[in-house]
Each structure stands twice: as C-alpha cells, then as structure tokens.
Amino acid sequence: MSGAREEILARIRTATGRSSTPADVDAAYAALPRGYLRAHHDPAATDIVALFAERAADYRAVVERVRQDDLADAVARAVTALPQVIAPADSPSVIPRIVVPDGLPPGWLAALPSADMIVRDDPPLRARDLDLITGVVTGCAAAIAETGTIILDHGPGQGRRALTLIPDFHLVVVQAAQIAPDIADALTRLDPARPHTLISGPSATSDIELIRVEGVHGPRNLHILIAA
Secondary structure: OOHHHHHHHHHHHHHHOOOOOHHHHHHHHHOOOOOOOOOOOOOOOOOHHHHHHHHHHHOOOEEEEEOHHHHHHHHHHHHOOOOOEEEOOOOOEEEOOEEEOOOOOHHHHOOOOOHHHEEEOOOOOOHHHHOOOOEEEEOOOEEEOOOOEEEEOOOOOOOOHHHHOOOOEEEEEEEHHHEEOOHHHHHHOOOOOOOOEEEOOOOEEEOOOOOEEEOOOOOOEEEEEEEO
16 A cells, blocks of 8 residues: 555544554455446347447448448448548558458459559558548447447557548448447457557537537548448
C-alpha cells in the first residue's frame, strides 16, 4: 500500500471512529458484490448481425448484408466510382501492385474499370500523398452489435491508422462471425497489446450551436459490408 493511500485511509478511520486495519479494508473491498451485467443481448435469442446493421445505420453509415459469394462484386460496386482507392500493405493476399484486405477474394477487382485505381500502401505513403487518395478498403478486428461499432487493431488487412483517418471514404468488410453482441464480449476478442481504433459511423462533430459537421476528424463516408 502506498504511503499516501495509507495516510488518507488513516484519516478516514480517525474521522469515522473506525479502527480497521488496511487488511480489513482490502478484505471488505474484495467482498463487495460485483454482479455486473456483462451482456444485454443473448445471441440465441437475438439476431446479432441484424442488430449491428441497425445500430451502424443509425450512425449514418451505409450498411449492406451480402453473401460471401457476392462479396467481391459488392466491394467492387462500392468503390468503382472512386478515382483512387488505397488498400493496406500488410494483407496476406497479394496481387501484383494490389493488396487485397483479409476476407476479400481476388475477384473483387473484376468489376473495376482499371487496376490502376488501386494504390498499395507499400512503401507507406506520405500524408500529403495519402490526402490525394479518395477511399480506403479494409477489414476489421471485431464489431459490436450493441453500439454499431467497428474495431480495428491495425493487424493484417487493416493497415496503419492514417489509412482510415485521411481518405474521405472508408469501406469496411465485416465478417458476420466477427460481430460480438456486447462490448464486454468484443473486448475478449482483442489483443490488449495492440492499438485499437473504434469507429461508430462517419466522423462527425458539432459546435456549440449543435450544427453537425462530418469528415473533420476522419472519413465523411463509412460503408460497411457484412459478409455471411
């Protein structure tokens, strides 16, 4: 026990007329009931994927549920109108000049007008060059149905944090199995040693007059593909 804490507790004991020892205090603290509610949604009784889609849409994200077989075409449709799209360099699936994030089959390129629109972040682009890129395509580490939140740990297929903060459009592929019903469940799926970025809808802020402005601190457009 630190000296400062012991001194404070001693003053409290003197003021309250109690003569408990530090061990007594620690024992009483440990005995406090902690029947915390860790989950609000039972996966057996709740459509977790539908709940995540609903909550994410509440944040003004564009949400699509697609079959795994249709994922490639869905990704291509979502980004084909963009001038340039960047993909993480650390994805295990590599095509010449192109890196396909985890969970994206190579066929997603078929519908694109030109492979030249895909930029590989290898070597890492400078901020000024990254600012010229319109969109980014990544996977994710987990997602939370309760809050409609996507979690990136910047592992394979997710890229460095700058990739998902600077481009104006962020397309995220979420596998249905990655969706946790509640926050506590999602946290157990993450490595606490990794950096985590939590995304709940497009970047937005409000001034004192509550005027909403999007795209100030990150992508103005968030598009989510839920693959099952």
